[in-house]
Amino acid sequence: MQYHYSRQEVTGVVVNQKVNISADYYATVSAMCDHLFKKGECHIDVGGTKQPFSIRKLRGRLAYIYQVRGKGPKHRQTADDKDDQVKGSQQRLWSSFKLFERFLNYADLYGVDRPVILCEGVTDNIYIKSAIQALAAKYPTLTNAVGDLKVKLFKYTKTSASVQQLGGGSGELLKLVNTYSSRTRKFKIAPKNPLILVADSDDGSKPLFKVIENRTGKKVDGSHAWYHLESNLYVVPIPKVGAADTPIEGLFEQILLDTTYEGKKFDRTNSEKDGTKFYGKKTFATKVVAANKGSINFGRFEPLLTAITEVIEDYKPKIAPSPVPALAPALV
Structure with missing residues (x-):
């Protein structure tokens, strides 16, 4: 009892x-x-x-x-708590939550066994995976002949959003760049593979590009295909088509962007609310791109995939070699 x-x-x-x-x-x-x-x-x-x-x-x-x-202790909210919230105070966090966050940053961003590509959203992953598989013969660094990727596409989840504060969007990439040093400072081994952030070349990425320019002294204007910021952290802007701002969807041919699916037109902004006339990025990625990747012209994706390949090659010499253990003295 x-x-x-x-x-x-x-x-x-x-x-x-x-x-x-x-x-x-x-x-x-x-x-x-x-x-x-x-x-x-x-x-x-x-x-x-x-x-x-x-x-x-x-x-x-x-x-x-x-x-x-x-995340942390829960308690009844008092008037003082409400005042604190107005002042910008944050919830107290358990040490176990902080440990989980640190682990995810290690396991998904830093200590990975393959290069990691982190895009702005879920649909970007589908585009890039489809392009890599369609162009497999040209990019053996990124995939094998049967389409098994040699890189890892970061997967946005409810856990990544609530624990790592990574939920997708250009603002999240900026946040990651600004906090990467603090996220990884307790890791004592050198990362074996690069973390490659892929950012749209449009107005939404301007704050991120400003940070890149301040850190590297290089303009983000199309003159450089990629940028190394620190440790294993790189940024690859979407290559511009002409001189225009180019989100990743801009790498597809117009004829594909004009595809009608179930009588609906593609809304690249994801802002149209009338589901009877328009379909969004998720449907475009899964039902138009992934479903037809064998017949799509991914030619405009080649500069992007080439830049990713160059980053992987650039990082190889930066990997610290494992120390060779000293030999025990021979017995006489």
């Missing part, structure tokens, strides 16, 4: 008056992350023996802790 105030624990979850994670469980996960950030790998103790533990499983444990604990 247990009293209502007794400690009750099931699968690492402590159930008292409220659900929580046991201190031992969290300490183990935290230690794994610490080793990962310092050495690039993590282990679990099994019967006194260290066994390799995959990043995928570690992600699962951190997601489990986040599911149980959330």
Whole structure:
């Protein structure tokens, strides 16, 4: 028999008056992350023996802790709290939430086993993947002959939005550039692959391009295909078509942009509300581009894919070689 105030624990979850994670469980996960950030790998103790533990499983444990604990302590809002919110105060965050955020930045942006391409949104990923696969013979660095990508396209999710503050859009790319140093400062190993941000060449990216110009001393005017900002962080602007502003959809031929689908026209702005007359970017990406990638002319995507390939090649010499362990003295 247990009293209502007794400690009750099931699968690492402590159930008292409220659900929580046991201190031992969290300490183990935290230690794994610490080793990962310092050495690039993590282990679990099994019967006194260290066994390799995959990043995928570690992600699962951190997601489990986040599911149980959330971002931070919840409390009833008082008049003082409302005043604080007006002054711009932020919610107090659990250390477990901060650890999860740091882990995701490591696993998805910094410590990845393939080059990462981070675009402005989900549909951009579909365009680029389709272009790479359609032009596979020209870009063996990016894919193999059967279309398996050798790069990773960053996937926007509810977790990336709520934990990493990465939900898509040019503003998120700017935020990532401005915070990348602080996001990665606790990682002690050199990243093995580049993180490549792909930004539309339009008004929405002007604040980002201003930061790039200030950091690199180079104009973002089409004279450079890509820019190295720091560590493994690069930016590739969408190549302009002529002198006009060019979002990624501008790389498609006009005949494709004029495609009628189920009697509707494509609205590139995603602002038309009349669903009986117009369809948006998601439908264009999935039903027009991905579904017909074998017959689409992706010629205007070639400068973009070439720039991405150049970034990958540029980063290779920057990878710090692994230290060679000293040889033990020979026994005489």
